[in-house]
Amino acid sequence: MSTLVKDTHHDHDHKPTGLKRWFFSTNHKDIGTLYLIFALTMFFVGGAMAMIIRAELFQPGLQFVDPQFYNSMVTIHALVMIFGAVMPAGVGLANWMIPLMIGAPDMALPRMNNMSFWILPFAFALLLSTIFMQGGGPAGGWTMYPPLVLQTGDAFPFLIFAVHFLGISSIMGAINIIATVFNMRAPGMSLMQMPLFVWTWVITSFLLIASLPVLAGAVTMLLTDKYFGTSFFSAAGGGDPVLFQHIFWFFGHPEVYILALPAFGIVSSIIPTFSRKPLFGYASMVYATASIAILSFFVWAHHMFTVGLPIKGELFFMYATMLIAVPTGVKVFNWMATMWRGSMTFETPMLFAIAFVILFTIGGFSGLMLGITPVDFQYHDTYFVVAHFHYVLLTGAVFALMGAVYYWLPKWTGHMYDERLGKIHFWLSTIAANVLFFPQHFLGLAGMPRRIPDYNIQFADFNMISSIGGFAYGLTQLLFIYIVIKCALGGKKAKAVSWEGARGLEWTVPSPAPFHTFETPPKIRKEMLENG
Amino acid sequence: MDNKGTKKTAFTLFLVTILMFGFGYAMVPLYDVFCKITGLNGKTIRVVESEVKEEYKSDRIVKIRFDSNINGDLPWKLKSNVKTMKVQPGKFYEATYVVENLYNGDVTGQAIPSVSPQIASLYFKKAECFCFINQLLKPGEVKEMVVRFEVDKDLPEEVTALTLSYTFFRAKKVAVN
Numbered sequence: 001m002s003t004l005v006k007d008t009h010h011d012h013d014h015k016p017t018g019l020k021r022w023f024f025s026t027n028h029k030d031i032g033t034l035y036l037i038f039a040l041t042m043f044f045v046g047g048a049m050a051m052i053i054r055a056e057l058f059q060p061g062l063q064f065v066d067p068q069f070y071n072s073m074v075t076i077h078a079l080v081m082i083f084g085a086v087m088p089a090g091v092g093l094a095n096w097m098i099p100l101m102i103g104a105p106d107m108a109l110p111r112m113n114n115m116s117f118w119i120l121p122f123a124f125a126l127l128l129s130t131i132f133m134q135g136g137g138p139a140g141g142w143t144m145y146p147p148l149v150l151q152t153g154d155a156f157p158f159l160i161f162a163v164h165f166l167g168i169s170s171i172m173g174a175i176n177i178i179a180t181v182f183n184m185r186a187p188g189m190s191l192m193q194m195p196l197f198v199w200t201w202v203i204t205s206f207l208l209i210a211s212l213p214v215l216a217g218a219v220t221m222l223l224t225d226k227y228f229g230t231s232f233f234s235a236a237g238g239g240d241p242v243l244f245q246h247i248f249w250f251f252g253h254p255e256v257y258i259l260a261l262p263a264f265g266i267v268s269s270i271i272p273t274f275s276r277k278p279l280f281g282y283a284s285m286v287y288a289t290a291s292i293a294i295l296s297f298f299v300w301a302h303h304m305f306t307v308g309l310p311i312k313g314e315l316f317f318m319y320a321t322m323l324i325a326v327p328t329g330v331k332v333f334n335w336m337a338t339m340w341r342g343s344m345t346f347e348t349p350m351l352f353a354i355a356f357v358i359l360f361t362i363g364g365f366s367g368l369m370l371g372i373t374p375v376d377f378q379y380h381d382t383y384f385v386v387a388h389f390h391y392v393l394l395t396g397a398v399f400a401l402m403g404a405v406y407y408w409l410p411k412w413t414g415h416m417y418d419e420r421l422g423k424i425h426f427w428l429s430t431i432a433a434n435v436l437f438f439p440q441h442f443l444g445l446a447g448m449p450r451r452i453p454d455y456n457i458q459f460a461d462f463n464m465i466s467s468i469g470g471f472a473y474g475l476t477q478l479l480f481i482y483i484v485i486k487c488a489l490g491g492k493k494a495k496a497v498s499w500e501g502a503r504g505l506e507w508t509v510p511s512p513a514p515f516h517t518f519e520t521p522p523k524i525r526k527e528m529l530e531n532g
Numbered sequence: 533m534d535n536k537g538t539k540k541t542a543f544t545l546f547l548v549t550i551l552m553f554g555f556g557y558a559m560v561p562l563y564d565v566f567c568k569i570t571g572l573n574g575k576t577i578r579v580v581e582s583e584v585k586e587e588y589k590s591d592r593i594v595k596i597r598f599d600s601n602i603n604g605d606l607p608w609k610l611k612s613n614v615k616t617m618k619v620q621p622g623k624f625y626e627a628t629y630v631v632e633n634l635y636n637g638d639v640t641g642q643a644i645p646s647v648s649p650q651i652a653s654l655y656f657k658k659a660e661c662f663c664f665i666n667q668l669l670k671p672g673e674v675k676e677m678v679v680r681f682e683v684d685k686d687l688p689e690e691v692t693a694l695t696l697s698y699t700f701f702r703a704k705k706v707a708v709n
Contacts, residue, residue, distance in 0.1 A: 108538040175545040183537040213549050217556025232560060235644045236603070236701030243563050247556055310570055310650065 015515050023118070026110035028095045029513060031117050033412070035092025036405070038120060040481070042084030043398075045128070047474055049077035054436075054470035056453050057463050070453035071139035072131065078142035082259065083166045084124055086393065089401045090262040091116075091173045094201045097408065098177060100506035100513065101195045101530075103186025103522045108179035116172035123165035130155035141451060143248060144219065146233040146241050150226050160223045167212040174205035186505070188524035192286070195504055195530040196279060199286050200265030203293045207254045207261070210297070215251035218244060242307050249300035257296045259393060261289060263360075263400030264331060267353045269504070269530065270407050271335050274350035275342025276501035279530075281334040288327035288334075295324050305376045314373045321371035325364070332361055347499070348422035352403030355430050356396060363391025366441065381451075384444025390437045395430075402429070402480065409487050410494030414512030417487035425483060428476040435469030504530035571653040576645045576696075581624060581659035581680070593618050594683050598627060599697035606702045607635035608669070613676075622685035624659060629677050629698065633669035640668045640703040645696065652694040655684035666703045 015021060025031055052073050056064050065073070095113065099106055107113050130137040135153025138144075144159070152159065181194070181202050191199075221232040222244070231237020233244045272279045279285065301309060301317040309317075335357050344350070366388040370379050379385060409417050439462040448459045455463065494511040508528055509517045522528075566572060596619055598612035609632040619625050633639055643663035647653035662677035669675060681696075 109542060112542075171549055175542050175549075178545060179538045179541040182541050209545055209548055210552050213552035214556040214559075217553050221557075221560075234701075235699065236642050236703065238644075240563070240567070243560065246563060247559050250556075250559070308572075308650070310572060 024114065026106070026114050027515065028099050028107045028110070028113065029412075029515065031107075031113050032092045032094075032096030034117050035088045035095060038117070039085050039089035039092055040484075042080050042088070042124065044477070046077050046080035046085055047477065049073045049080065050470065051474050053077065054467040057455070058467040059464070060455050060457050060460050062454055065453070067453045068136055068139055071141075071451060072137035074451050075138050075140065075142050076127065076131065079127060079162075080124070081393075082142070082255070083163075083170075084120070086259050086397050086401070087170060088120060090201075090204070090259075091170070093197075093262065093266070093401070093404055093408075094173075094177055096412065097506060098180060098198055098201060099184070100411075100509065100517060101198050101504055102181060102184065102189060103505050103518045103524070104180060104184035105516065105519050107176050108184055109176045112172050113176055116169045116176065119165050119169040119172075123162045123169065126158045126165070127162035130158045133158075143252070144222065144244075145248075146222060146225065146244050149222065156226060157223065160219045163219050164216055167216045170208050171212050174208035177201055177205045178209075186518065186521040186524055189529070192283065193524075193529050195265075196268035196282070196285055196289075197262070197265035200261040200268075200289055203289050204258050204261045207258050207293055207296065211251040211254035211258070214247060215255075218247040218251065221247075242304075245304045245307060246300070249303045250297070252303065253300045254293070254296045256389075256392070257292055259397045260360075261293070263356065263397045264289060266400045266404040266407075267335060267356050270349045270353040270403055271338050271357075272530070273407075273499050273501045273503070274347060274353075275339045275344050277338055277342040278503075279334070280337035280340075281330070284330055285334055288330040291327040292324060295320065295327070299324065302371050302373075302376075305373050306380045318371060318373045322368065325368055328364060332357060332364075343501075345500075347406075347419060348417075348426050349403045349407035351423065351426045352399050352406065355426070356399045356403065359391055359395035359399065359430075359433075363388055363393075363396055366391065378447075379444060381449055382444035383440045383448045383450055386450050387437050387440035387444060390440070394437070395433050399429075399433075405484065407499075408506075409484070410498035411506060411509075411511050411513055413488045413491075414494050415487050415491035416494050416498070417483055417491065421479065421483050421486075425476060425479045428479070429473060432469050432473035432476055436466055436473050437469070439463075439466045439469075503528070571647075571650045576647055576653055576656045576658055576681075578661075578664070579657040579659055579682070581682075590620065590622070590685070592621055592685075594621060594687065594691070595619075595693040596627075596683070597693065597695040598629075599695055600629060601697065601699040603699055603701040606641055606700055607639065608633055608641060608700055610698070610700050619683055621655075621683045621687055624680055624682045626678055626680045627696075629662065629679070630674065631667065631669065631677060631700065632674045633672060636671045638668060638670055640666050641700045642666050642703040643698045643700050645698055648695045648697065649691065651688060652683075652691050655687040655691075656694070656696070657682045657684060663698065667700075 016024070021030065022034060025034070052065060053070065056062075056070055095107065098104075133154050135155065138149065138152045138155050138159040140149035140152060149156070181198060185194070221230070224230040225232055225234055231239040233239045233241045235241065268279055268285060299317055299320045301313060302321045305314055305317070366384065370376055370385065370388060406417060406422055443459050443462050443466075446459065448455055496510050497507045498511055505522060505528060508522065567575065596617045598614060598616070600610040600612050602608050602610050611630050613628045613630060617625065617627060631641075645661070645663050647656045658679060658681045660678060660680035662679065667675070667677070
């Protein structure tokens with residue numbers, strides 16, 4: 001690593017102003033902010049769709065929307081939440097925090113960084129415009145299974161190209177993160193001294209680079225099947241629709257860890273801070289994350305136990321799936337051991353982190369149930385699956401992301417957020433999310449299928465409870481916006497070390513973090529590091 | 533900042549991206565090979581019937597069920613002349629299907645076979661089949677079609693019955709819509 005030491009420490013931030021600052025930005029903090037604001041916007045767009053879904057399911061029978069529109073809401077809600085909310089929020093945090101955490105002045109490829117963000121609004125303009133088209137938006141589910149998805153009307157090419165753009169954006173982001181971490185760490189910071197958040201993002205980036213191109217290939221095959229006479233997935237031409245499911249889930253399973261691993265990293269930063277103890281079992285955390293990532297490429301067919309796999313295949317994918325519980329268990333126990341006998345305090349980020357550990361584990365357990373082949377035949381495509389992945393993605397990934405926002409908001413804005421409101425937001429969210437999703441386990445076990453706007457009268461009570469939880473959760477998130485804006489505009493001044501137990505390089509710069517940081521690489525002392 | 537290192541990392545990762553895009557496509561032939569070995573998608577085997585008949589004495593009887601389907605796109609009717617047939621493994625048999633074009637125009641169709649249970653598809657051999665080629669039917673035409681097949685004598689003991697199913701699709705070159 002060369003050390004170009006320039007004398008630039010008088011702090012006049014050369015900040016471009018106005019539109020130029022945001023459109024042409026190559027500053028990792030500004031791009032991080034753009035990503036986070038975009039993710040929050042999409043969280044509300046996808047959330048509004050969820051409200052439509054829950055309103056329709058409030059009572060049996062068809063109330064508000066026609067089934068085609070309902071199904072397009074289900075499809076676009078998933079795509080928006082995965083590719084528009086959770087992934088960009090994660091990349092936004094990575095942009096903001098990774099250079100600060102490893103003592104780098106910026107990301108390694110700042111121009112590419114700008115591009116990978118600005119692709120996103122265009123991709124979502126393509127996707128969301130389909131709602132207003134003749135024939136409506138894509139309604140065949142976010143998994144885009146043929147032959148059903150090939151029946152999509154004018155929306156079809158928009159869906160495919162939106163997925164292409166989202167993939168390109170994420171891959172560029174991933175290349176940038178790996179290039180940054182491998183080449184721009186402050187001298188003296190070894191890989192095994194990096195905060196776990198940086199580690200989880202490096203591993204997530206590898207997952208992105210290995211899996212998203214496969215999805216791009218799969219949707220390209222759909223496109224040529226529909227318009228150019230190929231028959232990859234058409235039985236009439238010698239293809240096989242089941243092949244699509246194999247290719248899709250080869251991407252799809254790593255994708256769920258792309259959503260979850262950064263959350264693991266966030267929680268591994270928050271819990272030590274508020275337990276005032278270093279993270280327990282740091283090295284085992286790194287290895288566990290890497291094993292989860294590697295295993296994720298060998299379990300894809302557990303999403304398709306019912307397509308008619310040979311018995312040996314079903315057994316292989318069942319055992320491989322069970323195996324993932326081992327490294328995940330290592331992580332959960334490490335978080336618990338970190339809290340053990342710590343001097344714990346319960347500020348909002350810590351509350352979200354603890355809720356993450358508990359509720360993500362519940363989602364993990366229902367995942368194990370689904371991974372058992374013989375019982376999956378009953379659970380497959382029921383609300384049990386819906387309950388499972390919302391526990392791991394909403395009370396899992398989204399809770400961790402919200403915790404991260406509360407945790408680093410003082411560093412970003414220079415102000416402390418309103419702790420009382422933050423706690424109210426946390427408790428309302430937690431209660432509402434459980435009222436929303438817990439009954440869906442029972443609905444699924446009783447046989448209620450997913451992706452259908454109407455249901456048997458016997459499911460009415462649990463659906464009503466679930467919908468009430470849904471509306472409560474949706475309303476509560478307006479409070480989150482209020483808290484964030486209030487904090488950005490003012491509040492108690494935040495110190496450089498905003499939390500008593502916080503360690504790591506990001507706390508060595510003032511709050512708010514100046515526009516340019518670490519232009520001269522910091523001198524690393526062990527006690528400054530999160531995991532020294 | 534190490535500019536050369538950054539460029540190298542970025543370039544390597546870009547190559548990996550391209551490679552993985554290719555891997556997605558490589559899964560297509562890989563899947564075909566995998567299916568051929570395991571009989572996964574129930575596709576049957578095409579053979580040339582030999583002139584010399586070897587004697588094969590066994591009283592083993594396997595029941596064949598004939599099933600017929602039409603894909604929603606195709607304005608045809610398909611029906612097998614026999615519902616079931618009892619056959620001896622190692623011998624060739626013939627079954628006939630009748631197809632009718634209900635549309636007032638020429639339509640080309642393609643039949644896709646599938647054998648269930650999957651394991652049996654590895655032992656189901658056809659010397660002649662209407663599914664080997666596209667079938668062109670004139671308006672209102674009714675056509676009788678033949679499949680000539682043999683159940684291999686190595687068919688696993690536990691298989692006592694199997695289903696031969698055909699689905700007629702509109703032949704490709706027409707957008708699936």
